[in-house]
Each structure stands twice: as C-alpha cells, then as structure tokens.
Amino acid sequence: MKTSIFILFIVLFAPLGNVLLSKGMKRIGSAKNWVPSDIFHILLKIVTSGYIWLGIACLLIFFVAYMLVLTWADYSYVQPASSFSYAVVAMLGYFLLGEAVPPLRWMGIFVICVGVFIVGHTHPRTTERA
Amino acid sequence: MLEFLFLFIIVTAGTGGELCVSRAMKVVGEVHDFRPAALVRFVFRAMRVGWMWLGIAMMTLAFFSLLAMLSIENVSFVVPVTALSYAAGAFGAMLFLHERISSQRWLGVLIVCIGVTLVWLSRR
Numbered sequence: 001m002k003t004s005i006f007i008l009f010i011v012l013f014a015p016l017g018n019v020l021l022s023k024g025m026k027r028i029g030s031a032k033n034w035v036p037s038d039i040f041h042i043l044l045k046i047v048t049s050g051y052i053w054l055g056i057a058c059l060l061i062f063f064v065a066y067m068l069v070l071t072w073a074d075y076s077y078v079q080p081a082s083s084f085s086y087a088v089v090a091m092l093g094y095f096l097l098g099e100a101v102p103p104l105r106w107m108g109i110f111v112i113c114v115g116v117f118i119v120g121h122t123h124p125r126t127t128e129r130a
Numbered sequence: 131m132l133e134f135l136f137l138f139i140i141v142t143a144g145t146g147g148e149l150c151v152s153r154a155m156k157v158v159g160e161v162h163d164f165r166p167a168a169l170v171r172f173v174f175r176a177m178r179v180g181w182m183w184l185g186i187a188m189m190t191l192a193f194f195s196l197l198a199m200l201s202i203e204n205v206s207f208v209v210p211v212t213a214l215s216y217a218a219g220a221f222g223a224m225l226f227l228h229e230r231i232s233s234q235r236w237l238g239v240l241i242v243c244i245g246v247t248l249v250w251l252s253r254r
Contacts, residue, residue: 108248118238
C-alpha cells in the first residue's frame with residue numbers, strides 16, 4: 001500500500017512539475033535572438049515566475065518520493081512503474097494545456113514505456129560487489 | 131535545429147550529471163543510517179567530493195536547456211524525447227563507470243530509441 005502511494009506520487013508529480021514548467025515558459029516566451037542580454041532578461045522572468053517555482057516544487061516532491069521509495073522497494077520495480085509518467089505528461093499536456101497530441105506521438109510514447117519497462121526489468125547491479 | 135541542440139544538451143549534460151553524481155556516491159559510500167542528522171552529515175560528505183559539484187553544474191545546465199526547449203515546444207513532445215537519456219545512460223555507464231550492460235537492457239534502450247523517433251516524427 002505504502003509503495004503504491006509513493007509510485008502514484010512519482011507518476012503524478014514528475015509530469016505535473018513538467019507541465020507547470022511548460023506553462024511558465026509558454027507565458028515567458030522564448031528568446032528572440034539568443035544573445036546574452038536576451039537570455040539574461042528571460043532568466044529574470046524565470047526566477048520570478050510562480051509557475052516555474054510551483055513546477056520546481058512538484059519536481060522536488062517527485063525526487064524525494066523517488067529517493068524514499070528506493071530505500072525499501074526494488075529499483076527494478078520502481079523504474080518500470082514510473083515509466084507511466086511519459087503517458088501521464090502527454091495526458092496532462094492534452095487536458096490541462098490543450099496541446100494537440102497526434103496518434104503517432106501516442107504510439108511513440110507507448111513504445112517508450114515498453115522500452116523503459118524492459119530496461120527496468122534488467123538487474124539493477126551490473127558490477128560485482130567490492 | 132535549435133530544438134535538436136537543446137535536446138542534445140538535456141540528454142548529454144543530464145546524463146553526464148547523473149553519472150558524476152553516481153560516481154560521487156560511490157566515493158562517499160552506501161547509506162546505512164537514515165536518521166536526519168546522519169543524512170545531513172552524508173550530504174556534507176558528498177559536497178566535499180569534486181564529482182558532486184561537476185554533476186550539479188551539468189544537471190543545472192540540463193535543467194535550463196529543458197526550460198528553453200519547453201519555451202518553443204509542447205511538453206507532450208519534450209518530455210518523451212528526453213527518454214533518449216536511457217541510451218546515453220547505458221553508453222555512459224559502460225564507458226565511464228565500467229558497468230556491464232546486459233543484452234536485455236540494450237534491447238530496452240533500442241525500443242526507447244524507436245519510440246523517441248516516432249515522437250520526433252510527430253512534431254508539427
């Protein structure tokens with residue numbers, strides 16, 4: 001039960017953090033010419049954006065949850081379970097930000113989840129203990 | 131083109147940063163005591179390792195590149211393509227940390243790369 005709650009935190013807070021960062025950056029806009037003065041101006045906007053700080057807070061919650069769950073659960077269980085966050089980020093992008101997600105992208109995300117699942121099911125320790 | 135550059139920085143600097151932190155953690159040693167005071171001592175010990183600072187610097191660079199990419203592309207595109215770091219991580223772990231990568235893991239990495247290609251092709 002405890003593990004499921006923490007996995008849920010991981011799968012929700014990482015995508016939510018990224019969606020908030022995206023919302024913040026869309027409001028700030030991209031640099032026009034990528035010259036130093038332009039970049040400095042954007043950096044100032046970034047550090048004063050509420051969405052960016054909320055996004056960072058969500059990513060910190062994700063990071064702490066990820067670290068904590070790894071203290072009792074196996075990495076080979078946690079990593080494949082957290083692969084669902086790729087699908088969740090697309091769903092949040094679609095529902096919260098109104099992004100157009102074409103079928104090819106959904107298919108690509110599904111394939112990525114399968115790949116991450118396989119990577120996660122390999123043995124976490126690849127070197128001999130010293 | 132700019133998206134490709136940012137993705138390259140996110141993947142290489144992000145993975146490089148994680149590898150440096152991983153190397154620093156191996157220098158510091160395994161954590162056995164999870165009490166708050168012991169964890170604070172552990173963090174201070176980690177901060178004395180040069181690899182840790184290099185890792186933090188690289189991850190900071192990757193984070194700002196992520197923000198730059200999010201300012202020009204949708205989040206449903208950006209986050210899935212950053213899964214390419216699984217490939218960079220496997221190569222980096224093999225070359226930098228001398229870890230042995232199983233054939234099953236390489237298969238997973240290959241499938242991730244196919245998925246990333248599909249997502250990249252879905253771009254506007």
